[in-house]
Amino acid sequence: xxxxxxxxxxxxxxxxxxxxxxxxxxxxxxxxxxxxxxxxxxxxxxxxxxxxxxxxxxxxxxxxxxxxxxxxxxxxxxxxxxxxxxxxxxxxxxxxxxxxxxxxxxxxxxxxxxxxxxxxxxxxxxxxxxxxxxxxxxxxxxxxxxxxxxxxxxxxxxxxxxxxxxxxxxxxxxxxxxxxxx
Numbered sequence: 105x106x107x108x109x110x111x112x113x114x115x116x117x118x119x120x121x122x123x124x125x126x127x128x129x130x131x132x133x134x135x136x137x138x139x140x141x142x143x144x145x146x147x148x149x150x151x152x153x154x155x156x157x158x159x160x161x162x163x164x165x166x167x168x169x170x171x172x173x174x175x176x177x178x179x180x181x182x183x184x185x186x187x188x189x190x191x192x193x194x195x196x197x198x199x200x201x202x203x204x205x206x207x208x209x210x211x212x213x214x215x216x217x218x219x220x221x222x223x224x225x226x227x228x229x230x231x232x233x234x235x236x237x238x239x240x241x242x243x244x245x246x247x248x249x250x251x252x253x254x255x256x257x258x259x260x261x262x263x264x265x266x267x268x269x270x271x272x273x274x275x276x277x278x279x280x281x282x283x284x285x286x
Contacts, residue, residue: 105205107143109254112261114142114201118194119264128268134194135272141179141198145206161229163221167203170223175199 105113118138122129129135148166152158159165166175176196183192203222210218220227265271 106251106254107146108258110142110146110202110205111139112254112257113205114138114198115261115265116257117201118197119268129271130190131269131271133188133191137183137191137195138198139272141195142202144199145202160224161221163206164224164229167206167221168224169203170226172200 115135115138118135119129145166146162149159149164150162152165153160153162165171176199179195180189180192183189183195206221208218217227220229
C-alpha cells in the first residue's frame, strides 16, 4: 500500500473510533502521532532494504508483529511520562493499522504465507523485488485499480479530516506563533 493509503485507513479508523466515543479527533498531537505511526514501518524497512540491503525485503523488521512488543510499550511509556497518553495510543494504532493494511489480497483468499512478513524473522520472506535504490523502488510501481482505490480512500479521509476540523493543523500554526513570540 502507498503512504497515502496507510494514512487514509489509519485516519478513517481513528476518526470513527473517536466519534463513537462522542468526541471529535483531538486538535494536535494524537493526529500527528497517528500519521507518523501509520508511516513508520515503511520509513524503517524500505531504506533498510532498498537503500542498504540490511533486511530481506521492504516488509521485514518494522512490519513484523514481533517488533510491536518493543515499540508499543516504549511509545506508551514515553507519552505517559509526559502526560499525553492519547498521543502514544494514536501512534500505536497508526503502526498496527499499517501492518494490517499491508495484508495482500492473497491472504484473504486463504494463502496465509502471504503474511509471513508479520512474523519475520521466524519465517522466510518471499523473494524481494530487486530494487537499486529508494527512487527506483518508488518509480518502479505500476498504477492499477488498487492504487486508484487507495487514492479514493485518501480523498475520503481528506474529506472526513476536513469535516473533523482539520485536526493537527491548528496545533502546528499555534506552535509556530508561539515560537515567533506572537
